[in-house]
Amino acid sequence: MYDHDGAPLRTGRAAVNGTSLHYRTAGSGPAVVLLHGVPKTGYHWRHLVPRLTPRHTVVVPDLRGLGDSAHPADGYDCATMSDDIAELMARLGHETYAVIGEDWGAVVGYQLAARHRDHATALVFAEALLPGFGFEGHTALTSENVSGGMHLWHLGFYFQPDVPEMLIAGHERELITYMIKNERSHPDTATPDAIEEYVRCYSMPGGIRAMLAVYRAMLTDAEQNRRAARKKLDIPVLALGGSAFIGERNAEQARFVAHDVTGHVFEAGHDLAEEVPEEMADVVLPFLAAHR
Numbered sequence: 001m002y003d004h005d006g007a008p009l010r011t012g013r014a015a016v017n018g019t020s021l022h023y024r025t026a027g028s029g030p031a032v033v034l035l036h037g038v039p040k041t042g043y044h045w046r047h048l049v050p051r052l053t054p055r056h057t058v059v060v061p062d063l064r065g066l067g068d069s070a071h072p073a074d075g076y077d078c079a080t081m082s083d084d085i086a087e088l089m090a091r092l093g094h095e096t097y098a099v100i101g102e103d104w105g106a107v108v109g110y111q112l113a114a115r116h117r118d119h120a121t122a123l124v125f126a127e128a129l130l131p132g133f134g135f136e137g138h139t140a141l142t143s144e145n146v147s148g149g150m151h152l153w154h155l156g157f158y159f160q161p162d163v164p165e166m167l168i169a170g171h172e173r174e175l176i177t178y179m180i181k182n183e184r185s186h187p188d189t190a191t192p193d194a195i196e197e198y199v200r201c202y203s204m205p206g207g208i209r210a211m212l213a214v215y216r217a218m219l220t221d222a223e224q225n226r227r228a229a230r231k232k233l234d235i236p237v238l239a240l241g242g243s244a245f246i247g248e249r250n251a252e253q254a255r256f257v258a259h260d261v262t263g264h265v266f267e268a269g270h271d272l273a274e275e276v277p278e279e280m281a282d283v284v285l286p287f288l289a290a291h292r
Helices: 078-091 104-115 135-139 143-147 153-159 163-168 172-182 192-202 207-216 218-228 249-255 277-290
Strands: 010-016 019-027 031-035 057-061 097-102 120-126 237-242 261-266
Touching (some): 031 104, 078 104, 078 218, 097 104, 120 277, 163 207
Parallel strands (some): 031 097, 120 237
Antiparallel strands (some): 010 019, 019 057
């Protein structure tokens, strides 16, 4: 991954909150932390980073158990994962920062903003459904979910103990390639280098176990989100959707938990920073500039 000058991002590891996170950082200016979803890693942000680094210091962690971060036995609920990030940002000397999250990273980002309100200045909530606020309904086998491309069949599969591990082992490439390409309007943006990186990381010992643990914490996440939403976020939230996937529902979700929500929908699928990075930057940069 490279900044706007073509220089490789600095990398490091930090012992935080009982685990070890791998992270990349670059740029200068107000800090922004970028939180990836599943089955991705911090590499997901490679196209957006050089568009941010002229004006911002970016921190790109691999979430707990994912990418090149450690694979602890537990702690995969989004509140705990958000505390990981808060401690990392403090360790790196960032007192305040904006948060950009996508997919599960957006749910972690919401918890980060809710649990550490004195530190998060703004939240970009991209292509995510919040557990506790309707996410669970998309696991149902209904005509509406199937015809609209939002039947999230894999959630129930991942919840079953042991069987997913048995069936996925040795087929990480097939699963990740299918999931990444199937959720995009532009499947060719799932480039070979990205597929190789994601497969490498999720094929490591503990990689699939950690991925499944994120999903298996979803009912805990739902309780955490409902509890946090009793006090809505006061910071501005930019909710970004892809027309072929979550779309306008993304902003609807964000309005359950925040007062000041601006929505924007791109002609894209689920992985905005890889499918439409230029368009995403054109929307995100003015938002960040207005809410430092």
